[in-house]
Amino acid sequence: MKRNPLKNVSENINNCAIELFADSRVIVTDCKCVIDYSDEHIVLNLGRLNLKITGKNLVADSFVFGQTDIKGKIEKLEFV
């Protein structure tokens, strides 16, 4: 049986939503907390999975009530 690589993602993200606007902005809804934060990478906890955003000049334009708005030059999005 072919393994669906996105299966764990859909099961573990629950109500989290990730909106990607080209490579300059990403909005993550219902993230639990911030694991790591710097100019070049931001790691957000979405429940059982973590979302790592890699790029340059990353800035959290908004961090309120579980919605995180991150702007900058986004190079990579990973689930870790």
Next chain:
Amino acid sequence: MVSLIRYASGYVQFCAEGGFPERFLNLCKINGISLWNIKNDGVKVEACTSATEFKNIAKPAKNSGMTIKIIKNKGIPFWAKRHRWRCGAVFGVVMSICLIWYMSGFIWEIEIVEEDGVKINNFTQTLAELGVRPGARKSKIEIIDVQEKLLAAYPELSWVSLNIFGDKAQIEYTPSTPAPEVTDTKTPSNIVAAKSGKITLVEGYGGTNAVKEGAFVAEGSLLISGIKTNADGSEGLTRARGKVFARTENKITAEKSEKEKVLMTLQTEKRYGVDLFGLNIPLGFKPEGEIYSCTGISLKSKSTVLPVGVTREEGVSLNKIQIEYTVEEILLLNLLSCVEEKREFYSEADISSVKFAENKGENSSILTMSIICVENIALEKPVFVEEN
């Protein structure tokens, strides 16, 4: 829009050093403290939060081992607090806005548009009596009522329009065209001689000519008869019309005393005043005098008349003194009297010769002017018919 709201409510830009930045951000999120513009350069974390939520940031900072330093306070609440001792300036701004709003409810300029340059006497005064004057409240002017009253006050007007543009009231009017005079041909009348003279020309438009050119007529003589003969031989009455020119001789006499009292001005008093938005503020006491006049000059901005100006009141006191005329002055004054007496009449007559004769009276000089001219001596005299 969001930036505007944040600025209106006020926000704090701070930096947090040391400790655990991620834990600090998570604790802020848990405590309901919203952050934005979060930057982490590895050494310190810079962020912004609202002024009200900044008060609660001490606990998350302490729990995460972060030291908070305020970089800048932005927003209207902080600006108002910095300038709280300058409340007078704010009060002045608010009062000026209120004053401009209140003053814009008044009329400050009256413009009268006259069609064909026809001017009406005392029009401005009548407008003021009807409530349309500089300084009048716009809301208290009933436009239709004013227009109707103006038409009633001035029958020579056929149309009047009052329009209010901003603080200017513009009145336009059109004079009425008078009805042509209807020639009355039914009332019977005769043309008689107003003066004695020798007939030079008879122009009869109605009736029967009773005199011919060259005839000498006395005052009151019949010139054109109102009795006409019909085609069937019967006679009837009509209105005699026409012009009868005759050579007449007229004498005009003027007498002037050698010593005559003449009025001369001796003292003039002036008072200036400031006219401010319809309120006249005098600068001094009212001038005394037998003749009083008041003039005013208003400031102008291009074509707009401003409700600010200067008024000048002048009072002239007269004192009668007696002077003695010279011979030449008496002669000239007598001549002026003679000419002025019948200036309009003799402007239509054809004057052929004028002779002057001067006589001396008791302390006076008499000038007699004899004029021979050709003039219209026709005088219409109605004929009254008794009905049986």
